[in-house]
Amino acid sequence: MHHRATTSRRTLLTVTAAAAAAAATGVATPVRAADDRRLQQLISRMSLEEKVGQLFVSRVYGHSATAPDPADVDANLKEIGVRTAAELVGRYHVGGVIYFTWAHNTRDPHQIADLSNGIQRAGLAKPTPVPLLISTDQEHGIVARIGEPATLVPGAMALGAGGSRSDARRAARVAARELAAMGIRQNYAPVADVNVNPANPVIGVRSFGADPEAVAELVAAQVKGYQRAGVAATTKHFPGHGDTETDSHYGLPRINHTREQWEKLDAPPFRAAIAAGIDSIMTAHIVVPALDPAEEPATLSRPILTGILRERLGYDGVVVTDSLGMEGVRTKYGDARVPVLALQAGCDQLLNPPHLPTAWNAVLKAVQSGEISEARIEESILRILRLKAKLGLFREPYVTHEGVDRTVGSALHLATADRIAERTTTLLLNEGGLLPLDRRERPHLLVVGADPASPSGTTGPPTATLAAALTELGFTAAALSTGTAPSTAKIDDAVAAAAGKDAVVVGTYNVSATSTQRTLVSRLAATGVPVITVALRNPYDIARLSGQRATLAAYSWTDVELRAAARVIAGRARPGGRLPVPVQRADDPAQVLYPMGYGLTY
Known part of the structure; x- marks a missing residue:
């Protein structure tokens, strides 16, 4: 047994030359035939159980690979049938692990690095040693699993507002360097969905925008930024999740685009990603009848994944399912059929099944x-091993605390994120030149509004963060949280607190036709105190508000974007963003209130 492990490891260490070249260029360089033969030899030594395991990417609870808290043990036993990450790798031979905040995987950078190393040790201790591909969803903006002290860069729609390919590439490079330093070598980003539907409940600001060609350019830029820094990028969600009004976490969305509309609206970003050498593509749990008349979810659709993605678009990289725990893929079939159908459709990696x-x-x-057939799963395993080889995991699967300290949250990275954020902040309204506010007389400000659940990358409620940032810039700013659905009492408190203030800043969040945030803004405006609104998520809020004198779109409520909004309010930075989506009139959606490309400056 020991001799077998030693021989296998020696074989793994020889799979380096073409992989190193590919990693250095960031382009999908074909693996040499000799390297492919070595990987195929490795596959031939695997048991059937080991082969099946390579297809799975599983969650696991705990901050340590071997010594989790008792609560983590209970969760692991219930959902996976093991106690620890090391046991997960040993029993099921999984090819990858996905990190989540709620699974207690991402407490701090050193802990994450240690967890990654422990998982890799478990993979390399097996009879057929194979490193694991560790992944996470670090899209930035409203979806991030790792927060401070890691650097949080602006999210996709913010970058769309900035419109800079170099900024998009730079943001991805910063993110990738920090992820790689913690042992995370596959990121489920960038989002390639084109958000043409303002009512989309699941994509929204996770998309770069509504213009397919602009989205395609930024997707390609981020692919290159991630992959040239040693992290496999993953464009999602194929064939395009941008025009839905259903969240696939909770239901099965249906997209009624014609084939021609799909080619024009949804396909360009995926084509651009493939041309840029994308390492992996994630499927969508959506039905698109024009692409599959049988109306199978795309994750389970052979016409979509093999017929279009593989054969028509010519993609031969790794195809990863979206989470198999989402309702969108579970509505038609049981949990035992879904992974089998996904493989038959053309998937390679089976992500996060509800019960492994x-x-x-x-x-x-x-x-x-x-x-x-065993030959069919070996095709997928070869793609997965090629990616691991390209990333250099066979040569060096481990990371160090020293590498974390040099890289994660470095002064250079933080400064880069701040400068990019300034170029994304979008000024939509500025009546009478209210902004920038004059700081010379140290005006008194009140910051009120929504405090939505904090994503990673926030140190506290948005109202408090924004007030603190404004205070640091020379204002006297007090914070008062009124929530996403302010009560009459909360609105009364805000109106009372506004008395004597020089201006009120209101953070808004997904304002609907019936939202009491509308009442909050109008009543504050009626006091005569100038009101500045900051859209903390979707830029569409302005269409449902009245009475404000100035409006900014921040596209997220992470610290980096709130600090940038504060600097714009204070005149320390000029707003550089332009709307990457149109904002329609609330009373007549056929009419555009603010077109794509709109944005003020001073």
């Missing part, structure tokens, strides 16, 4: 029975 033992055993039985 059920999914793993279902695939094993499907191969044993001949429903799926």
